[in-house]
Amino acid sequence: MSFRTPSVDYVEDVSPGSGALPPRAWYASSDAKSVSLNGSWRFRLSATADAEDDTFAEPGFDAGDWAEVTVPGHWVLQGHGSPVYTNHLYPFPVDPPHVPTENPTGDHLRVFDLPADWPADGGAVLRFDGVESCARVWLNGTDLGEFKGSRLPHEFAVGHLLKPSGNVLAVRVHQWSAGSYLEDQDQWWLPGIFRDVTLLHRPAGSALDFFVHASYDHVTGEGTLRVDSDVDGRVSVPELDIDVATGESVTVAVEPWTAETPRLYDGVLMTEGERVPLRVGFRTVVLEDGLIKVxxxxxxxxxxxxxxxxxxxxxxxxxxxxxxxxxxxxxHNINAVRTSHYPPHPAFLDLCDEYGLWVIDECDLETHGFTEQDWRDNPVDDDRWTPALLDRAARMVERDKNHPSIVFWSLGNEAGTGRGLTAMAEWIHDRDPSxxxxxxxxxxxxxxxxxSRMYAFHDEVEKIGQGLDGGTHKRRELPFIQCEYAHAMGNGPGGLADYQELFEKYERLQGGFIxxxxxxxxxxxEFGYAYGGDFGEELHDGNFVCDGLVFPDRRPSPGLVEYKKVIEPVRIEGDPAGGTVRITNKQDFADLSALDFAWAYQVDGETVESGSLSVPPLAPGESADVKLPAPPANGPGGEAQWTVRALAAADTAWAPKGHVVAWGQVTVAERPVPCVTASAAPACGDGRITLGPAVFDARTGALRGVGGVEVSGLRLDVWRATTDNDDGAEWQSDTRYGVLWRTLGLHRMRHRLDGVELDGDALTxxxxxxxxxxxxxxxxVYRWVSDGDRLKLTVSVTPEGDWTVPLPRLGVRLGLPAADEVRWYGGGPxxxxxxxxxxxMVGRWQSTVDELQTPYVRPQENGARSDVRWVEIGGLRIEGDPAFWFTARRWTTEQLDAARHRTDLTPGDTVWVNLDHGQHGIGSQSCGPGPLPRYFLRAEPAEFSFVISTAG
Known part of the structure; x- marks a missing residue:
């Protein structure tokens, strides 16, 4: 038996590959046949690139004993090997362009027949939309070539090789290749054919490549359309009465495309052999007056x-x-997407065109791991790699050039600097100056x-906005964006509103991307959701891969809800004295005609009256003071406020009628402070102290119950299960407070009893x-008094010694034996x-203890409700002076702190309740800045009170 050792030199070749056709625009033909080759493929995994010969690619090969995998897909997510997560470290030795001999290689095999109506004339192309990281392709035993560029399309001419039935498509995919050095994006390393595989018929005279140029003149209101096509034909846009030859320009009155008003016109490109549908959006992108303008x-x-x-x-x-x-x-009011850090599936860009999102389309390029050697041997500054870089740039631009949503081409991410990047920029500028x-x-x-910067702190962003950041003359004349900021890892990000205030204050600052x-x-x-290290990886970056605004199942996190509010397109501010509300249109292009406005008058969180509010269709940037109705003349007393909402006036493509776009609240009357007149004296006997409805331990002064409700463990609490942002990143400065808190020992505080005193009507x-x-x-000091029915606790805290760090939290913790339903008046939901x-939003809310938990992938401090006036839980009603933060869990903070996954948390018999006078801010120091000083919980003298009674 002979064994033919396959040639695998191409794996470590720095070139982009061989055999593939030149890149072109992605489109679906109206009438040319196509065959999807997605589905079940035969699969064989080898440990090395050369472990098996290539006879599997020949017709007649028996792969009956092979496994099966689904394409599109990754074999490591289908039971063959394991995924690996690293942020920037290469999971193999850095020795470009070489990769390890241990190179998982997946042979894929698909046998297919042509449809009965497949045309006999013309040609055909085989299209791969995404394969990681290097692939070699055979059809019916003929070697078509090989390619790299995982998140980019590659096509091969195959018409001459097809037969009516029994076509054998073989693809050998290598996990590691020279291309891996260009794909060190912060993500899981996942080999496989993970995007569509399609056979496309190419009729004689079909369109090859075309470029839709659709500009808009905002002065005249006219759009100019020209479609350049490799194959001559005609362009028709019936709605605009356009019917011109390719290459010819035509100017007509149009409605422009923007992310707020994504107007598309349906058209068609007609060549001798094919009709191609077009969706044309007219818009012009320029750099003018130091600003990005559309x-x-x-x-x-x-x-x-x-x-x-x-x-x-x-x-x-x-x-x-x-x-x-x-x-x-x-x-959630998001208007822009950066496709980090590679071009997305092309269908996603169709959706951005349709629904309206600005897009920064980013090339499939990152060499971040070279930072470990101070960027030595970085491929982007090595001329040998430049053809591969240019190939990646071309495959992005040519595929995506007809999408009006794209306003920026991005060269890539975290690849240092070098001649290759300059070559890419020059090519892109020349190919698409629009x-x-x-x-x-x-x-x-x-x-x-x-x-463009990432994770610039607030103070630096403000200097940039003021033009005080220095830099080259060219840079000082350019607009600024944060292409990454507010790291949304775990609980957070904090400081979003502070960033947005800067973006809106300074013209040069044109926003950013979370x-x-x-x-x-x-x-x-086992884990619910796994992250780095859960698959036995030797080298990994833990849960740094879990840093999103939505959870893995796409449920919005509190961070996304916060971002929606911070960036809402309508500002609603009130003047309680004047009985008016100021409405400001913060959009760039659309007026407010698509919105209805509604008001509600609330007393102690309950709506007393509600109605609609007449607001003019303000143009972008305009404001109006709108009169609110008169408050109810004989309404109930208490804390009163207006809540005004901006709602979708009709069903839209992306939201139903009544969808809340923006809201604001205006306080009219402040909350009366809860008051307890001390009239019941404490009594001691049988090892107990009774005070009104409460029972205490006589020796320790510990609260044991209130009105028949058992209470345990009430004492001062300063610890929280550190968030990812508390812990910070390992490269951060000495302000990683989660680390400093543990070093100081705040997670293991000791409580010394100095005295229990019965003094007249108080227990101290x-x-x-x-x-x-x-x-x-x-x-x-805990001071308890009662009026016979209610119990008031006043907590006084005085720091001793030299406190150099803020506190995580400051409040009291207590345990209740049975609690499920929770009602509260305060911030929510x-x-x-x-x-x-x-x-x-301040109001009356209800939930369960389990629903109060925020399911961060790595458990950490979560679930606090802010500005709580009162809460009812477990048979108790607790009012605060001042308003407080409230948290309830079926496990202790210590158990939460020790958990690595949500499945580590086992509910106990006690519900642990935190009533916090203060919480330290969150920030985004898992990669960005920590909380601003104004959000520090400093160790300072404090006094706060709670009024406790039985709920009824």
Whole structure:
């Protein structure tokens, strides 16, 4: 038996490959046949690139004993090997262009027949929309070639090789290749054929490639259309009475395309052999007056970075999942997407055109791992790699050039600087001068049309807005965006409202893109969702891959709800004295005619009256003071407020009628402070102290019950299960407070009883709360009084020693034996913290203890409700003076802190309740800045009270 060793030199070749056709626009033909080759393929996995010969590609090969995998898909998510997550470290030795001999290689085999009506004339192309990371292709035993560029399309001419039945398509896919050095994006390494495979008939005279040029003149209101085509033909747009030859320009009155008003015109490109549907959007993108302008107006990007992700199928997304992403974005007021860090499936861009999203289309390029060696041997500064870089740029631009939603081409991400990037920028500028070029790593803006940064702190962003940031002369004249900011990892991000205030204050600041859209958790039977390290990886970056505004199942996180409020397109502010509300249209292009406005008058969180509010259809940037109706003359007393909402006036493509777009609240009358007149004296006997409805332990002064409701463990609490943002990133400075808190020992505070005193009508318990091994502490006094029915606790805290760090939280914790339903009056319905509370609406809310939990992939502090006036839980009603933060869980903070996955949390018999006077801010220090100083919970003298009674 002979064994033919296959040649695998192409795996480590820096070239983009061989045999593939030149890149062209992606489109679906109206009448040319196509065959989807998605579905079940035979599959064989080998440990090395040369472990098997290539006889499997020959007709007649028996693959009956092979496994099966689904295409599109990743074999490591289908039971063959394991995924690997690294943020920027290459999971193989850095020795470009070489890769390890241990190179998982998947042989894929598909046998297919042509449809009975497949035309006998013309040609055909075989199209791969995405394969990671290197593939070699055979059809009916003929070697078609090989390619790299995982998130880019590749086509092969195959018409001469096809036969009516029994066609054998063989694809050998290598996990590692020279191309892997160019694909070090912060994501899971997932080999496989993960996008569509399609056979396309190419009739004689079919369209090959074409470029739709559709500009808009905002002065005249006219659009100019020209379609350049490799094959001569005609262009028809019936709605505009356009019927011209390809290459000819025509100017007509049109409605422009914007992300707010995504007007598309249906057309068709007709060549001798084919009709191609067109969706034309007229818009003009320019750099003018130091600003990014579309159709003559500066735009403000309220964006997100979007990796493609599904918790089961990885980067293999179906159309409905992509649509779900776009609809969620639109419903949460997002207007822009950066396709981090590769071009998305082309269907996603169709959806951006249709529903309206500005797009930064980013090339499939990142060499971040070379930062470990100070960028030595970086491929983007090595001329040998430049053809591969240019190939990637061309395959992005040519595929996506006909999408009006795309306003920027991005060279890639975190690839340092070098001649290859300059070559890419020059090629793109020459090929498509109608769009701008972006690249964050080019701080001197040599190759780019915008000054772009990631995770710049608030103070630096303000200096940039003021033009005080220095830099080259060219940079100082360019607009600024944050292509990544507000790292949405775990609980957070905090500080969004503070960033948005800067973006809206300074003209040069044109917004930014949150990192990122979705948590990349992988559905797992044991962990719920797995992250880095859960598959036995030797090298990984843990849950840094879970940093999205939506959870892996695409449920919105509190961070997304907060972002929606921060970037809402209508500002609603009130003047309680004047009885008016000021409405401001914060959109760039659309007026307010698509919105209805409604008001509600609420007393103590309950709506007393409601109605509609007449608001003029304000143009972008305009404001109006609108008179509110008179408050009810004989309404109930208490805290009173107006709530005004902006609602979708009719069903839209992305939201139903009544969808809340924006809201605002105006307080008219402040809340009366809860008051308890001390009239019941404490009594001691049988080892107990009774005071009104409460029972205490006589020796320790610990509360044991209120009105028959058992209470345990009430004491001062300063610890929270650290968030990802508390812990910070390993490269951050010494302000990683989660680390400092643990070093100080705040997670293991000791409570010393100094005295239990019965003094007239009060029970006073004096304690000192301090960490072991440290001299700092908190002198804490609990003072209890009662009027016979209600119990009032006043907590006084005095810091002792030199406190150099803020506190995580400050309040009391207590345990209740049975609690499920929760009602409260305060902020809601979701969680909020000092710098994430913009979206917290004051009202009456109800939930269950389980529903109060926020299911972060890595468990951490979560679920606090802010500005709580009172809460009812477990048979108790608790009122606060001042308003407080409320949290309830079926596990302790310590158990939450120790958990790595949600499945580690086992509900206990006690519900642990936190009533917090203060919480430290959240920030986004898992990659960006920590909380601003104004959100610090400093160790300072504090006093706060709670009134406790039985609920009824």
């Amino acid at each position: 159709n003559g107006k500066a735009v403000l990007f309220k964006g997100v970075n979007r990796h493609e992700w599904h918790p089961v199928t990885g980067r293999a997304l179906d159309l409905e999942t992509m649509r779900e992403d776009v609809l969620l974005m639109k419903r 769009r701008l070029v972006h690249y964050e790593g080019d701080w001197n803006c040599r190759d780019t049309d915008v000054y 990192w990122e859209w979705i948590d990349h958790g992988i559905q797992h039977p 318990v004096r304690t000192r709360v301090a960490p072991a091994a440290r001299e700092v502490g908190l002198a804490t 979701g969680e909020a913290y000092p710098d994430t509370r913009t979206a917290s």
